[in-house]
Amino acid sequence: xxxxxxxxxxxxxxxxxxxxxRRAEGALRTVFARLPAAPVPAGLAARVLARAGxxxxxxxxxxxxxxxxxTAVCLLLGGVAVLLxxxxxxxxxxxxxxxxxxxxxxxxxxxAGRRFAVGVTVWRAVSDAGIxxxxxxxxxxxxxxxxxxxxxxxxLFRLLSGLMLTERNRRHA
Amino acid sequence: xxDDVKLVERALAGSEEAYRLLLRRYQRPILGLxxxxxxxxxxxxxxxxxxxxxxxxxxxSFDRSRKFSSWLxxxxxxxxxxxxxxxxxxxxxxxxPDPDSADLLALLPDDRAExxxxxxERRQLATAIEHGIEQLRPSYREVLLLRFEQGLAYEEIAxxxxxxxxxxxxxxxxxxxxxxxxxxxxxxxxAG
Numbered sequence: 001x002x003x004x005x006x007x008x009x010x011x012x013x014x015x016x017x018x019x020x021x022r023r024a025e026g027a028l029r030t031v032f033a034r035l036p037a038a039p040v041p042a043g044l045a046a047r048v049l050a051r052a053g054x055x056x057x058x059x060x061x062x063x064x065x066x067x068x069x070x071t072a073v074c075l076l077l078g079g080v081a082v083l084l085x086x087x088x089x090x091x092x093x094x095x096x097x098x099x100x101x102x103x104x105x106x107x108x109x110x111x112a113g114r115r116f117a118v119g120v121t122v123w124r125a126v127s128d129a130g131i132x133x134x135x136x137x138x139x140x141x142x143x144x145x146x147x148x149x150x151x152x153x154x155x156l157f158r159l160l161s162g163l164m165l166t167e168r169n170r171r172h173a
Numbered sequence: 174x175x176d177d178v179k180l181v182e183r184a185l186a187g188s189e190e191a192y193r194l195l196l197r198r199y200q201r202p203i204l205g206l207x208x209x210x211x212x213x214x215x216x217x218x219x220x221x222x223x224x225x226x227x228x229x230x231x232x233x234s235f236d237r238s239r240k241f242s243s244w245l246x247x248x249x250x251x252x253x254x255x256x257x258x259x260x261x262x263x264x265x266x267x268x269x270p271d272p273d274s275a276d277l278l279a280l281l282p283d284d285r286a287e288x289x290x291x292x293x294e295r296r297q298l299a300t301a302i303e304h305g306i307e308q309l310r311p312s313y314r315e316v317l318l319l320r321f322e323q324g325l326a327y328e329e330i331a332x333x334x335x336x337x338x339x340x341x342x343x344x345x346x347x348x349x350x351x352x353x354x355x356x357x358x359x360x361x362x363x364a365g
Contacts, residue, residue, distance in 0.1 A: 005299065012353070013356060024349065031302065032322045035322075036299060037205060038201065038205040040204060044222065045197065049189070049192060052192075052225065052230055
């Protein structure tokens with residue numbers, strides 16, 4: 001395979017020397033076919049298409065007429081509202097007093113404080129109960145009672161389970 | 174595979190895909206021709222872009238009775254000639270090129286080569302041929318490339334270059350002989 005170019009060249013030169021033009025032409029065409037081709041640079045096609053203005057432009061999103069009309073109406077209403085805003089706001093502004101605003105704020109803070117105090121009381125009760133339980137668990141008498149209860153309940157559970165099993169076997173035999 | 178005229182019609186109808194197919198079909202031949210004509214890969218790439226941009230912008234003026242390839246090669250020919258005139262690249266180098274200094278084309282990996290020694294030898298021969306082509310006059314070089322690399326008929330070459338048919342044949346004959354002489358001088362003459 002790797003000798004093909006050599007063979008083609010030598011054959012062509014031989015034909016040239018012999019003056020056999022037609023054969024020499026054919027052999028030279030073979031030589032050219034064996035030569036490496038020029039590499040095509042990456043992105044050439046994209047650059048050409050961009051420069052030639054062939055690449056399709058980004059699609060323009062068409063907005064429906066109804067949406068356009070709705071937008072126009074909204075803008076119009078917005079404009080009217082802006083015109084009507086001062087006469088509406090001024091009486092409202094007059095009805096509001098700093099004293100009442102402060103009173104409302106203070107009442108809200110006091111209410112929040114009361115709720116917080118109730119929450120703290122409940123939490124303290126739960127916490128006290130937890131402490132008492134923890135102290136009881138550390139005493140030997142309570143631990144012995146707990147262990148005895150555990151052993152006793154396990155034995156009773158196994159006895160109950162055995163009775164249920166015997167009863168079921170008797171029924172389904 | 175759609176023929177060129179159909180692709181042109183689809184392109185004119187606004188098919189981007191048709192433009193892409195035309196480009197894919199002709200980018201390598203046009204680039205190869207320009208590369209060997211101007212002997213500068215970067216410049217050849219710029220010129221190839223120019224050729225395709227010109228062609229695509231003037232696509233509606235393409236005469237469907239002609240071959241698209243001839244029309245495109247003619248644009249490439251005019252572009253290359255303009256460039257050669259502008260930069261006077263057709264002057265022959267004073268020094269003999271170093272066969273070891275492989276050019277861009279010869280440096281390309283070749284999957285046909287099976288071992289490094291053979292590959293090196295093949296590159297050496299390819300480089301010698303490339304240099305031999307470079308030694309030719311631009312008008313000889315062009316007809317040689319159009320005929321033997323691109324496979325154009327004599328009439329198509331005459332159409333592309335604007336030369337009379339007889340001149341094309343004469344140029345081809347002389348180009349062939351000059352290239353053969355160059356290779357023989359480089360030691361590639363067959364024994365016996």
